[in-house]
Amino acid sequence: NGRIRQTGSGREVYARPATREVVDFLGIRNLFAVNMIQSSARETTFWCGELKKEFVLPAAISPHQSPAAGTGRTIGIRPENAVISKPEAAVHWGDNFLDGTVEGVFMKGASHTVLVRPAGSSRVIEVEVADCSFKKFNPVKGMKITILLRAEHFFLLGK
Structure with missing residues (x-):
């Protein structure tokens, strides 16, 4: 539809897509529903029911938002x-x-x-x-x- 979904350098958009539309455009399929358990200045812990796994990620894995505890989100990896x-x-x-x-x-x-x-x-x-x-x-x-x-x-x- 000609709408811009994300701005930034090609490398930045490739490494840190911000929306589902951008992810779909890039063809990334490794997407997982998670719930944020806790967060500190250094790290954020998510629970992924689909994989039955707790993931510890850097607190700032995305410049676009900081989720609150209990918040459902989607994480991905290329x-x-x-x-x-x-x-x-x-x-x-x-x-x-x-x-x-x-x-x-x-x-x-x-x-x-x-x-x-x-x-x-x-x-x-x-x-x-x-x-x-x-x-x-x-x-x-x-x-x-x-x-x-x-x-x-x-x-x-x-x-």
């Missing part, structure tokens, strides 16, 4: 920012790990899209894996894997 991880990987602040099962693998030239269903969830998370990493992990359908969703790569959508 497929290239989700990472297949070794279970014994060192844990740092903001590392959000999910164990799951590979549901499908699709080659996209120099990368692959790996569809992962987190344990206990009906949702599927898209993980874009560079060819060199794909060869290292060699994920196949039915394989149990761990994915890492780093806090700094999430974005929070507006109301």
Whole structure:
């Protein structure tokens, strides 16, 4: 309809889309309904019922709003920012790990899209894996894997 949905540099809009319309335009599918549990100056904790997981994210994951406790919102992460991880990987602040099962693998030239269903969830998370990493992990359908969703790569959508 020709209406501007978000302004900013291309990189900023790509990394931190502000609305569902922008997310849809960019083709991002890793979106999750969450409720804000608590917030401090450093971090905000969300509960995601879809993934049965608590996420700890930087308090300022989006310059567009600061949610109040109990507020329902949507968080998202781009497929290239989700990472297949070794279970014994060192844990740092903001590392959000999910164990799951590979549901499908699709080659996209120099990368692959790996569809992962987190344990206990009906949702599927898209993980874009560079060819060199794909060869290292060699994920196949039915394989149990761990994915890492780093806090700094999430974005929070507006109301």
